[in-house]
Amino acid sequence: MEAAFSRITMTAASAMLLLALVVLWRRHAGAYITAFRTQSIALAVTGAVVASYGGASELFFVSFMILVVKGWIVPSVLSGMDAKRQSARELRPLLNTETSLLVSGALAVAAYEISRPLAEVMNLPTRGGLPIALALVFVSLFIVVSRREVIAQIVGFLMLENGIALLALLGAYGVPLIVELGVFLDVLLGVLVMQAVVYQIHDTSAD
Amino acid sequence: MDPLMTDALVIAAQTAFLIVIAPAVVGYVRLIKARLQGRRGATIIQPYRELRKTFRKGMVIAESASWIFHVAPFAIVGATTAAASLAPVVSTVQPADLVGDLFVLAALLMLGTFFLALGGLDPGTAFGGMGSSREMTVAALTEPTIAIAVLTLALTTGSTSLGAITGTVLKTPAYAIGPGHALAFAAFLIALIAETGRLPVDNPSTHLELTMIHEAMILEYSGPYLALIEWAAAVRLTLLLTLAANLFLPWGMATSLVPAALTVGLCAIVVKLAILGLLLALLETRVAKLRLFRVPELLALSFTLALLGAASSFFTK
């Protein structure tokens, strides 16, 4: 049973990593938002699986919160922002796709190397997923740095948050509830404020 | 008489002697120069007559002159007399050692030049300014030479006070012949020429604006003031000649205050002054006046001579 559980969490984590690569590969904002939405859903699923296996009851509530906040509210806000900008033109990234993918590959290897001592310490079955979570953190950091458009940068930042949540989930079955709630509040507020500031950028740059 | 009185008497006598024979020395130098230039020349006592004449004349004071103009001549006379009182004329037993040494003497001479320059500046004429500026520059540049000459003497004789120097040199003539003293003597002579404004540095007998340094400062003076300044200049020349004579060639000076030795000393100093005067006159007829901005090179030469003297006396000690 434990082997199956760890394999499920590994596949979910790698799915989230793949979705991050989608952002690096695709050029349209809409694609970014869907990638983020699916990633949040995958995170919620992992949360539920860990909750059921690890027996931590409040994790169910947390994964439900992830589903609601990151799966639905934030993507809707993002698409609202994207619609307002109407220019569906192709977004030229700073680095071309090939180098971006190569770099993210290197980052994944680096993450794996860095998290090796962490695995020794861990005794939880989800040990295997940790390097992937760290890789997701590094890749999303790379997204934020290498993307020129505001939407991509926000998506990168949110994926970074997902990466950390995944790390916490796999590492120690989630951080204490009060901190988890705080993180949700921060993410929600952060996105709303980013939205407000982005609108102001458009107002001031337009006139 | 108690020793204090004798000391005071000896100092007073020596100073008086210097002051009295000063104009004669100047007259003597002029006479020799005239004879060398094939002229009859005035007698030795001619300067006394000139001084008496100017002393009786009325005075013309410049409008812009202030009290400095009136005080300057007396300050110059005072300073030069004080300097003369320190000089060893006849005997090596020098009571004035208690009062001052060679540096003090040099400083007193500088004090005289200081007030002379101020007197020159006061009337506010171009000549006064030019004279005092050039005089001060030359005086400033001779200071190092005098200091190093004194150092050379001090290195060999162990002290800077005049009596001690003449005494030790008299006792061990080997010093006088040594390289240190010779070089210092040459340097001192050049410094003497610059200080008293003799020929290569400044022409004492000219009134040509561009060349005169000493004369330019006293252009505005007349009557008794002029007499005093001329007399002080003469005393200054005699003082320096006596120093040149006694510090470097002290033979014939009395070693004790016995009247016989004193008279011998007296004759010795007169003879030495005569020789030096002859030397000076000879030099002045042979050499032409240096351009003012070449004078510092001459002074640099004298400074190097003095420095070599100091260094050599250092190593041969």
Place this chain on the structure above:
Amino acid sequence: MLGAFALGAVAALVLPLGAFVRRTALVFAAIGSACALALSVSVLRAGATWTGRWDNLLQPLGGVSLRLDSLGAFFLLIIGFTGLPASLFAIGYLKQIDRHMRSRATHTLFNVFLASMCMVTCADNGGTFLFAWEVMAVASYLLVISDPEQRDAPTAGLWYAVMTHAGFLALLAGFIILAQGGSWEFPALHSASTLLAPRARGAVFVLMAAAFGSKAGLVPLHVWLPRAHPAAPSHVSALMSAAMVNLGVYGLVRLVFDLLPPGPPWWGGLLLGIGVITALTGVLYCVAETHLKRVLAYSTVENLGLVFIGLGFALLMRGYGYGPLASMGLVAALLHTLNHAAFKCLLFLAAGSVVHRTRNVSMEMFGGLIKRMPATAMLSLVGTLALAGLPPLNGFPSEWLTFQVLVAGAQRTAPALAILLPLALAGVALVAGLAALSGVRLFGITFLALPRSTGAQHAQESTWMMVLAMAIPAVACVVLGVAPASVIPQLSRIASDLGQPTGPLSAGLALSVPLVASRMWAAMIAAVAVSAGVAAALVVRISGRDRPVRVGAAWNCGRIIQSARSEYTAAAFAEPLKRVFTGFYRPMQEVTIDVHPTSRYFVRSIRLRADLAPWMDEVVYGPLVRATRGVSDRMRQLHSGSIHFYLALLPGALLLLFVISRWIR
């Protein structure tokens, strides 16, 4: 003492504006300086030490502890002795800024400045010394920039503040190395320094000598002095020149003779060399400058150079183990500090009253003031004679002693000094000669002949208070000049307190240097000179009662009208010297000839602009300033504002720190 200054500062802050503030604040300053004088004299005479300790102040630096020993008392005496006339002078001098808000600030700062200087002399631990040192720097910096009429005061203040702060940081480093983590009390430092490695001791010496040297205006750290002193109000620049620069000397003597054990001879050699260079640079610029106060500032640099020659000589002799010679050098240095304080305070106050009355600063605009300001002229003559180092006045004894000490040193010591000491002696002699020249120029051009500007034309004498303020240091100059031997016993006791075997330096009334068997009986010399002068005057007076004395026009090659244009100006006076030392001065000469349009041969006007830019500042400090500005510009381009570069720095920092963390074991 400190209480009086505190009262003065508070009075200046609290009392309503107007003449009342000025009078009370400055009277308190005068009272403060008077008790400083009294305290120092009592300590010097009785030999006891005055101590004070407040532990609740500056706790992190080990509390405030004060101890006044003989060395501190000597410098406190100078501060009190110059503070008194400066405050009295200020009462008359600062009348016109009463209405202005600035007068409140200047008076408070003046009291704070005096108080901090007194604290420096009696500080007994590193913390108090540094605190007092920096408060003194800040107070004087603010005073320098307090005068709005001075256009270049802010830049002068800037140079001054940055250089003193650099000195302060060097001092801090020196104290830290000296204390090696132990307590910063001076006695503790004294014992701790014995087990300091020679290399560390050398480092402490160089650091603190640089700091004290920059305060005392040693070349090349002197550049702030000729800028700051002319910019400050006269009573402040009098205090800065006469008292503050001496604290650099105090600091060095305290360091070398009290805190550090006897060091190697190269310490003395270094100071001696720098002293000679400083003296020469100071006097050469002092002769060539035309701004009255800058002339005096450069003369401060020169005199401090002479003091450091004495100090350097003392250290050199101690290095070679000639104890008595070392203490003679130290006494010569201290005597010259005292003499310099007296005549420099007098001259700066006189300069202040001249500038105040003629509304002008350049010497080219003065002239004929002796008739319009007789008292100031008379006192300035006394000051100038002292500056020139001529017999009746106090400049001469200390110069004479320095000569004697150098001659005595040249005789005794190892051949290695055969080159250094004669050169030093020649240097001092040249400086003495040029000082005489600068004295003639300073007095002659400013006071004599005809006024060169309307300002000089309408000048009147200063108020009696200002003249009285100038008279105090003048009397001191004469007394010290005529009877220098009276001060020698105290000075040699200071030397013995600092552990130097004292050579017998004075016998009865005359200064005597036994090793060289030479004496200088100043009183007798003055008496002989004065009596001869008076005798000559009497003779002229008696014999010429009926002689006609006529006032006529001075001979100016036949020109009829007597105008000031034919007079020698300050620049012209220094022209022969500039020609001799062109290598040093590097004068900038700019001749513009305005030619008549019709033909090249008819010249309408020729304009000559000759300037004397002190090249030393540019050579030493130019590159430093340009380098900092360049680095700063490049740093500004770094923050170009592109968000990608900023964001890239985040993973960059992560990577960098990760590599470092792997590297640290």
Place this chain on the structure above:
Amino acid sequence: MDLMVVLALLTPPFAAGVLALGVRRAPARVAWLNVLTMPISLVAAGAIAVRLATGGTPVVVGEVWRIDALSALLAVLIASVATLAVALGPGTAREEHSQAAEIRTFRIYVNLFAFTMLVAVSTVNLGLMWVAIEATTVTSALLIPLHRTKASVDASWKYLLIGSVGIALAFTGTVLAYVDVAATGVDINVALHWTALREAATALHPQVARLAFVFLLVGFGTKAGLAPTHTWLPDAHSEAPSPLSAMMSGVLLAVALYAVARWKVIVDVAVGSVFTDSLLIVVGLATLAVGSLSLLSQTHFKRLLAFSSIEHMGLACFGLALGPLGTFAALLHLTGHALAKSTTFLLSGRVLHRFGSGTISATRGLLATAPKTAVLIAAGMFALGGLPPFGLFLSEILIVKAGWAAGHPLLTTAVLILLLIAFGSLLVQLHRMLFGEPPTGIAQGERASGAVLLLSVPVVLLAWLGLSIPAPLQMLLSKAVMVIRP
């Protein structure tokens, strides 16, 4: 009793913020009301500080709040700077004519900003501390573009994005440490408590602890404006309204450094202090260098003040790494810097208002136009330059002394040189502002002297701090040092 004190500390800013949110109509009256609420939390913070200084035990309320000496010190600083900022913000000064909407947004977010900082400092749960610090970014980001200029919006976006990404890295570090601690079998819901973490730290895996500290240092370093991640600070602080930049420069940077100090204690127990000290020294020196070297060529005086904050943060960070004496000096330095920087920023707000443009070349002749403000700004700049009568003089000497004692003579010499360059540059810029001819058309004379009087209080406090540190503060500082270096 503890609950009462903590409530008195935290609720006033929160309540004021919510009130401002609710009441739309009369923002000016709300502003004046707000001026009354902030001092309550100042008094509370003061009470806690005095209690702790006189030997009291840390204030503990439930599982969440624990205020020990270090937190009390920070709390006092935050409360005092916030009171100043709130008192001098838009809506209270008579002659400022900012619109009602601006006053309302300012009042909402300034109070929330103060509240989040107080929470960050007083919670024992390091996760919650992270949440509060992230909240500070969010609440202050909207305030920066208060005046709607393109540059301020741009600056706010940079601040928000870099701040959030940086803080996310800090959260990664927190999670890594948490994973490590959870693995050692500590009870889950108390695992992130600072006290629990300190006990469990011995069992932490050294490698993971190092990795976590690297993330934490970079994360919180971004918020504290430490070297490579300081780039957002000059834009944000120079574009923000001056009361906000006073709070951000004065205390927000100190709060971030507080967070680094909290984690440093834990990692020191796990890995020994050599590791963290070396990192702090490297980052501290780099920050000091960046800060002091870029002062000379700044053209805007608020950017100048921002770079001076970077320089002082670098010095404080360098101080933290030098043993107990260095930590004492660093905390004293933070206290002095908070006072000096907030006053100078608030004054620069008045100058900006008076001269219209923020460039230094446009603000010539300040001494002639507004003497009192000019004198206060000069005093502030002298304090920042480290001149004697002010507190920073003492702390700079102590830091240099500690640096030498800790065996880094060469590094400390570099610090001395950098301090000199910083002092010189500050003075050069100050001279450009104070002297010279004031540009034509600038209103002469002093106005709203009430504000100037209020601002002279911190300057006097700073001078008093420079002369003799009051006993309670001395005790508080030494107790806080005990917290960081047991």
